[in-house]
Amino acid sequence: xxxxxxxxxxxxxxxxxxxxxxxxxxxxxxxxxxxxxxxxxxxxxxxxxxxxxxxxxxxxxxxxxxxxxxxxxxxxxxxxxxxxxxxxxxxxxxxxxxxxxxxxxxxxxxxxxxxxxxxxxxxxxxxxxxxxxxxxxxxxxxxxxxxxxxxxxxxxxxxxxxxxxxxxxxxxxxxxxxxxxxxxxxxxxxxxxxxxxxxxxxxxxxxxxxxxxxxxxxxxxxxxxxxxxxxxxxxxxxxxxxxxxxxxxxxxxxxxxxxxxxxxxxxxxxxxxxxxxxxxxxxxxxxxxxxxxxxxxxxxxxxxxxxxxxxxxxxxxxxxxxxxxxxxxxxxxxxxxxxxxxxxxxxxxxxx
Numbered sequence: 461x462x463x464x465x466x467x468x469x470x471x472x473x474x475x476x477x478x479x480x481x482x483x484x485x486x487x488x489x490x491x492x493x494x495x496x497x498x499x500x501x502x503x504x505x506x507x508x509x510x511x512x513x514x515x516x517x518x519x520x521x522x523x524x525x526x527x528x529x530x531x532x533x534x535x536x537x538x539x540x541x542x543x544x545x546x547x548x549x550x551x552x553x554x555x556x557x558x559x560x561x562x563x564x565x566x567x568x569x570x571x572x573x574x575x576x577x578x579x580x581x582x583x584x585x586x587x588x589x590x591x592x593x594x595x596x597x598x599x600x601x602x603x604x605x606x607x608x609x610x611x612x613x614x615x616x617x618x619x620x621x622x623x624x625x626x627x628x629x630x631x632x633x634x635x636x637x638x639x640x641x642x643x644x645x646x647x648x649x650x651x652x653x654x655x656x657x658x659x660x661x662x663x664x665x666x667x668x669x670x671x672x673x674x675x676x677x678x679x680x681x682x683x684x685x686x687x688x689x690x691x692x693x694x695x696x697x698x699x700x701x702x703x704x705x706x707x708x709x710x711x712x713x714x715x716x717x718x719x720x721x722x723x724x725x726x727x728x729x730x731x732x733x734x735x736x737x738x739x740x741x742x743x744x745x746x747x748x749x750x751x752x753x754x755x756x757x758x759x760x761x762x763x764x765x766x767x768x769x770x771x772x773x774x775x776x777x778x779x780x781x782x783x784x785x786x787x788x789x790x791x792x793x794x795x796x797x798x799x800x801x802x803x804x805x806x807x808x809x810x811x812x
Contacts, residue, residue: 482703591777601746
């Protein structure tokens with residue numbers, strides 16, 4: 461195992477971006493987005509000295525307790541059934557844990573929930589698995605709706621959409637909806653719609669500065685899409701195209717003019733980008749684990765994504781290695797108490 465120096469990051473980036481297991485949150489570029497965390501790169505090399513596995517690790521200090529959390533989003537990047545490489549990468553993370561006084565290491569690899577061999581290896585290495593039925597209990601969604609693209613033309617992909625989805629895409633086109641790729645200056649158009657979406661759907665919105673960093677750091681891998689109707693912005697999205705996968709990461713839609721179906725056309729334009737760049741999958745990202753239940757508050761979003769074909773990938777969840785179990789429990793209780801206090805303050809402000 462090896463913990464890389466900064467001048468070695470291009471080698472790391474070449475491996476991750478070229479791996480079928482690569483993910484943009486494992487990219488060395490991602491450290492520039494998460495610049496309130498430290499970042500380290502651990503690699504395992506084969507007998508010829510080439511990288512065989514990599515793991516980008518974010519490090520967050522917890523000043524109150526003088527410890528840190530290590531987190532590898534969608535890591536590691538390797539053959540997830542190669543025990544030797546996984547053990548080598550884990551040895552590197554263990555070294556980081558000593559350096560940064562970590563109480564825990566968390567990772568949430570893109571691995572199917574029913575991969576028994578991987579689950580057994582994680583248990584053997586001392587990891588504790590956590591998952592929930594809804595799929596949004598962890599840092600990243602556990603159920604992702606994905607559309608396979610490999611070997612398909614745009615016409616073939618469109619033909620596999622639900623009939624109503626194809627109709628809505630063409631309706632938006634007939635009504636004159638325009639979808640444009642914009643730069644970060646157009647975040648002024650995106651942010652108001654994004655905030656409306658957050659209020660309507662009940663999620664916390666990220667600040668404009670976060671999206672500026674994301675677009676700057678990821679460069680050509682990221683795109684800001686804005687949809688216009690009669691010259692007015694009515695929807696928007698941030699998509700990331702990396703390592704053969706295109707991800708619909710953030711979306712926004714206004715409360716008005718939803719009848720002209722701008723979001724359907726915007727998704728189609730992003731899928732076309734994925735096809736043009738040779739991606740093998742378009743990832744709509746999170747859906748609820750209870751995705752077929754009409755009483756679920758996310759049923760409408762789940763149905764929207766399902767209309768584009770593909771299917772739901774159930775991932776295994778989060779894996780934690782606790783170096784200091786008591787401290788992990790103490791920090792967890794502190795985070796829970798802090799979250800409840802913020803929720804109470806929001807409720808009191810909304811009443812006042």
